[in-house]
Amino acid sequence: xxxxxxxxxxxxADWPRVLGALGLLVAGTGANLLKPWxxxxxxxxxxxxxxxxxxxxxxxxxxxxxxxxxxxxxxVFGLHALQGLISxxxxxxxxxxxxxxxxxxxxxxxxxxxxxxLRYHQGAHTGDTIYxxxxxxxxxxxxxxxxxxTFCAAFLALVMMVGVMxxxxxxLTLVAVAVAPLLVLVIRVFGRQMRARGxxxxxxxxxxxxxxxxxxxxxxxxxxxxREAGEQxxxxxxxxxxxxxxxxxxxxxxxxxxxVSTAFAAGTAxxxxxxxxxxxxxxxxxxxxxxxxxxxxxxxxPLNQLSHVGATLLHAGAGAQRVFEVLDTPEEVxxxxxxxxxxxxxxxxxxxxxxxxxxxxxALRVRGALAFESVSFGYRPEQPVLREVxxxxxxxxxxxxxxxxxxxxxxxxxxxPRFFDPAAxxxxxxxEDLRRLKLEDLxxxxxxxxxxxxxxxxxxxxxxxxxxxxxxxxxxxAAARAAFAAxxxxxxxxxxxxxxxxxxxxxxxxxxxxxxxxxxFLKDAPVLVLDEPTSALDAACEALVLASLAxxxxxxxxxxxxxxxxxxxxxxxxxxxxxxxxVEDGPPARLLRDPATYAARLATSQAGG
Numbered sequence: 053x054x055x056x057x058x059x060x061x062x063x064x065a066d067w068p069r070v071l072g073a074l075g076l077l078v079a080g081t082g083a084n085l086l087k088p089w090x091x092x093x094x095x096x097x098x099x100x101x102x103x104x105x106x107x108x109x110x111x112x113x114x115x116x117x118x119x120x121x122x123x124x125x126x127x128v129f130g131l132h133a134l135q136g137l138i139s140x141x142x143x144x145x146x147x148x149x150x151x152x153x154x155x156x157x158x159x160x161x162x163x164x165x166x167x168x169x170l171r172y173h174q175g176a177h178t179g180d181t182i183y184x185x186x187x188x189x190x191x192x193x194x195x196x197x198x199x200x201x202t203f204c205a206a207f208l209a210l211v212m213m214v215g216v217m218x219x220x221x222x223x224l225t226l227v228a229v230a231v232a233p234l235l236v237l238v239i240r241v242f243g244r245q246m247r248a249r250g251x252x253x254x255x256x257x258x259x260x261x262x263x264x265x266x267x268x269x270x271x272x273x274x275x276x277x278x279r280e281a282g283e284q285x286x287x288x289x290x291x292x293x294x295x296x297x298x299x300x301x302x303x304x305x306x307x308x309x310x311x312v313s314t315a316f317a318a319g320t321a322x323x324x325x326x327x328x329x330x331x332x333x334x335x336x337x338x339x340x341x342x343x344x345x346x347x348x349x350x351x352x353x354p355l356n357q358l359s360h361v362g363a364t365l366l367h368a369g370a371g372a373q374r375v376f377e378v379l380d381t382p383e384e385v386x387x388x389x390x391x392x393x394x395x396x397x398x399x400x401x402x403x404x405x406x407x408x409x410x411x412x413x414x415a416l417r418v419r420g421a422l423a424f425e426s427v428s429f430g431y432r433p434e435q436p437v438l439r440e441v442x443x444x445x446x447x448x449x450x451x452x453x454x455x456x457x458x459x460x461x462x463x464x465x466x467x468x469p470r471f472f473d474p475a476a477x478x479x480x481x482x483x484e485d486l487r488r489l490k491l492e493d494l495x496x497x498x499x500x501x502x503x504x505x506x507x508x509x510x511x512x513x514x515x516x517x518x519x520x521x522x523x524x525x526x527x528x529x530a531a532a533r534a535a536f537a538a539x540x541x542x543x544x545x546x547x548x549x550x551x552x553x554x555x556x557x558x559x560x561x562x563x564x565x566x567x568x569x570x571x572x573f574l575k576d577a578p579v580l581v582l583d584e585p586t587s588a589l590d591a592a593c594e595a596l597v598l599a600s601l602a603x604x605x606x607x608x609x610x611x612x613x614x615x616x617x618x619x620x621x622x623x624x625x626x627x628x629x630x631x632x633x634x635v636e637d638g639p640p641a642r643l644l645r646d647p648a649t650y651a652a653r654l655a656t657s658q659a660g661g
Contacts, residue, residue, distance in 0.1 A: 146197050263290050451611055470486055481579070498579045528548060
């Protein structure tokens, strides 16, 4: 019930429409109850001797039975048409409400996924996450349309039909409703099994989706090492497991349906036998028996719906639970309630021509003074990646981070935009702990260029203006020129309106990286973080980009992860990390004076120190 109540919260905003749908249910059920009566009048009053109701008596006095039958046939058509129209209107309204609720669920799940830290996403299967956000969310629409609305329709029809049937014949009504306890027993016997198998089937399907995502991401590796047969076998094994889980789920549902049908068959047979005996005994007319049998079919339909509501709730509840698991995942990186706003400042002299200055919101002014105070961090508590790292950077200073692979360089720079928070110690900006600053403002103050070029599937202009979608064309072009990207952009078919496409396959690695640099230039942030920014560039292009970076870094605090001597010469200091510890902090000349010593330092193993 808690799960159902929580799911209902996504539909509360549409409560007037829900009331309208319930009103249409009442009207539709009333029309449905009236449908058998014209046929009963034909049997009892036209073919038999039962007196005609007062509103049809004038037709009887005329002795025109053909006209009377025509009127009753027209009434049959009218009631069926009216009930059909009401049903269509009610179904359309219910579908609309269900889809609006589904959209709210998806929006909330997507928002939560964007707020969750990289630690969560690195530990989750991407395909499974996509499955939860797209397919499992349908459970909420199912809970509303086939759960709540079906329950209301069935319950309302059941109450109204039992009332009418009880007025006709109380004994037969008791026989008809005696099936209800049998249905409750069937639901209790099969319910737990169906719920468990439904959850297992959804988990198996999500693993199939995750495997598809993994295989597509690793397709170049698979093809180059001719692993297609092995991957096909692995995928076939997973789809086979999913098939078996779904088959087990449907087998339980079919057995459940068989048990329900058996209960209904027993009730129908008992009612036909007792009803026929009452007609033979003169206690019931043939028309009344026909009405009763018609209501019986309609009575068992809502009972059948109620029995399936249980199965629907169990099946959809499994999907809803998987969605709630995402929504209930705690946000590792949270903004403090009293977080301080931040305003970025940049040096006008260092700004590329055509780019404006930073925002001024009358808050903490940031020029880029950074401090790492005894910072420790690990993706797992028992495996620290950073160990008590301490250093400071004055505003406008550039420090290069070097060290062997796995020393913690990329992890350290990811603490600046608060992708993660330190397990111990603090990272400070202008003397303020990053955890005390507004997260959105903080990230506006940090321009990050990662080693892996991440581009949107949109246009070149949209990619450069990623951090500032309202940027003018002149600002976008200025950033492209500053990153030496304008030359290749001008050669593209539609220049800045050229669509990059999925994974930016049309661009070289160097072109992708220059777009990433242009994006950082346009952001115009006081803190610049560069993770191997020239690793994908040739020597000529590297020289051009470094010349641009040298101008752009002026007046900005820069953390530069690189092992390229040409890039290191632009740093004021070199910080050497090894096994997560800061083992050296000094001017570049100390390492760059002797290339052999520099190479030996970078090749130092974690074991040897």
